[in-house]
């Protein structure tokens with residue numbers, strides 16, 4: 001695992017965007033895996049600036065997102081479809097048909113999971129997957145206890161996850177109880193993974209990743225088995241993992 005320690009959210013976002021841009025310039029990304037939530041927002045802003053400056057282009061890139069809430073139409077303002085459109089896709093030069101997210105509003109959700117897996121297969125897999133981490137160690141929406149062998153599937157969201165994500169919903173609007181998410185095996189099939197973590201709320205999950213045993217009880221720990229994992233984390237997110245270490249610059 002390559003660990004890049006940064007000072008704060010802003011530096012994390014710049015570092016992640018620069019890494020993605022470099023891979024794109026070297027033509028190493030034709031399929032980019034994307035995440036939602038607060039963590040990657042700043043990275044998208046940085047990537048938008050690089051597109052506007054003419055340094056990178058998404059004209060031939062396909063994107064695949066990790067997850068979507070069950071029961072929200074694609075045009076629902078709180079859906080991840082809308083998050084991606086408003087915060088990233090509408091600002092860059094990507095053709096909409098090259099952007100892929102699971103449809104959480106499909107009539108047959110099992111069929112939808114299979115459809116999503118077949119899209120990933122047709123695209124030849126994900127070259128680089130951007131990931132955030134949940135406070136409980138979830139990746140995508142794979143909650144603690146999810147099998148490491150899982151492919152795209154339907155999950156019941158933990159109360160703590162729904163509570164953490166309530167900030168993105170209008171006041172009083174319920175956070176859906178389920179989501180469609182790429183499975184852990186699906187995520188692990190990515191050629192490269194870049195995990196982002198910022199803030200004290202992520203410190204425990206990052207400490208478990210760096211110091212705990214690999215266990216389905218903390219989904220993110222599986223990432224230690226990935227041959228090309230880069231963790232970009234700020235001081236607050238790394239603080240618990242570093243507590244007690246003599247050389248705090250070296251985890």
Ligand SMILES: O=P(O)(O)OC[C@H]1O[C@](O)(CO)[C@@H](O)[C@@H]1O
Nearest residue numbers: 035036037038039132133134140
């Ligand atoms: O970045 P946040 O909002 O803290 O969420 C953590 C992770 O949980 C998810 O929201 C679940 O999909 C991810 O998209 C995100 O990376």
